[in-house]
Amino acid sequence: MLYSTTTPAEKRRVLRERLASGELLRFPGAFNPLSARLIAEKGFEGVYISGAVLSADLGLPDIGLTTLTEVAGRAKQIARMTDLPAIVDADTGFGEPMNVARTIQELEDAGLAGMHIEDQVNPKRCGHLDGKSVVDESTAIKRIRAAADARRDENFLLMARTDIRAIEGLDAAIDRAKALVDAGADAIFPEAMRELSEFEAMANALDVPILANMTEFGKSELFSTSQLQSAGVSIVIWPVSLLRTAMGAAGRALDTLNTDGHLTSMLGEMQHRADLYELIDYESYNHFDSGVFNFTLDQPGR
Known part of the structure; x- marks a missing residue:
């Protein structure tokens, strides 16, 4: 994390x-x-x-x-x-x-x-x-x-x-x-x-x-x-290789938006949301949150 x-x-x-x-x-x-x-x-x-x-x-x-x-x-x-x-x-x-x-x-x-x-x-x-x-x-x-x-x-x-x-x-x-x-x-x-x-x-x-x-x-x-x-x-x-690769892909995506109006045809070229979450270790942050904020507030009047 x-x-x-x-x-x-x-x-x-x-x-x-x-x-x-x-x-x-x-x-x-x-x-x-x-x-x-x-x-x-x-x-x-x-x-x-x-x-x-x-x-x-x-x-x-x-x-x-x-x-x-x-x-x-x-x-x-x-x-x-x-x-x-x-x-x-x-x-x-x-x-x-x-x-x-x-x-x-x-x-x-x-x-x-x-x-x-x-x-x-x-x-x-x-x-x-x-x-x-x-x-x-x-x-x-x-x-x-x-x-x-x-x-x-x-x-x-x-x-x-x-x-x-x-x-x-x-x-x-x-x-x-x-x-x-x-x-x-x-x-x-x-x-x-x-x-x-x-x-x-x-x-x-x-x-x-x-x-x-x-x-x-x-x-x-x-x-x-x-x-x-x-x-x-x-x-x-x-x-500069990764930047060139990323910018090349971004340019192609913008061209596709201009021509098609959507990016459905490019979904296979994208990093999936699940892969991004795994890369940034999303689960560790969720675990940290649940460990720190593991309390509930009393309702008013109790």
């Missing part, structure tokens, strides 16, 4: 333990707390919270318009819903190094198991669009060092994302990743890798876990989990 009883510290510890085991961890992107609970029910290892999804949820493009307060607040709502570790997209850290320091502490307090900070110029762009720019290595290192110095829980996963591959090539991405690890990054998110061999080269060059972003309609081919595991990837995310 209500929220997870597993503490954030325990979620972080488990995440570190599973990363050390060498298994591939699957983190589908949640677009709200309810979808996070569905991810957990379906047996995945973690929940990813995408900056693009948080922006889209507000009707905004993913160009750095969201604030730390908005991201931390929504991420907390999602992270507390399941026993799974949740990793959040912290964009460029929401400002200069001191802002980055505050960012990691706010996200620790929000119950996240980890976050990633990228090396794009602010305002940033979606990592799979053309025209993005990255900061110089010194600036990127300062962001990671600030986060590492400010972190209070050593198990909180500090991941560095680099977007330099699309601008300067794979060798530059490997060099940048090594510098970010030296600065304190626990894991690397190499954005917009084009070939499976590039993930493999990155994994072979580093002594920390790497993340693969399997976003649709982007620069990367949509590799399978078995392919990514064989290439040495430790975490795979599908950041």
Whole structure:
């Protein structure tokens, strides 16, 4: 009932333990707390919270318009819903190094198991669009060092994302990743890798876990989990997939309402009321109510 009883510290510890085991961890992107609970029910290892999804949820493009307060607040709502570790997209850290320091502490307090900070110029762009720019290595290192110095829980996963591959090539991405690890990054998110061999080269060059972003309609081919595991990837995310699927279904439902005037033909595509009630553990709330409000009021005059 209500929220997870597993503490954030325990979620972080488990995440570190599973990363050390060498298994591939699957983190589908949640677009709200309810979808996070569905991810957990379906047996995945973690929940990813995408900056693009948080922006889209507000009707905004993913160009750095969201604030730390908005991201931390929504991420907390999602992270507390399941026993799974949740990793959040912290964009460029929401400002200069001191802002980055505050960012990691706010996200620790929000119950996240980890976050990633990228090396794009602010305002940033979606990592799979053309025209993005990255900061110089010194600036990127300062962001990671600030986060590492400010972190209070050593198990909180500090991941560095680099977007330099699309601008300067794979060798530059490997060099940048090594510098970010030296600065304190626990894991690397190499954005917009084009070939499976590039993930493999990155994994072979580093002594920390790497993340693969399997976003649709982007620069990367949509590799399978078995392919990514064989290439040495430790975490795979599908950041916007559930939102895209849900919005596609919503659009088709609205079209059907326009044409048919009802949704009878789409009942088979909907989540049944019984399944929703089971997912939100409706019965536990009923049991709680009956246990607390188990009295009757005397009638007037008695």
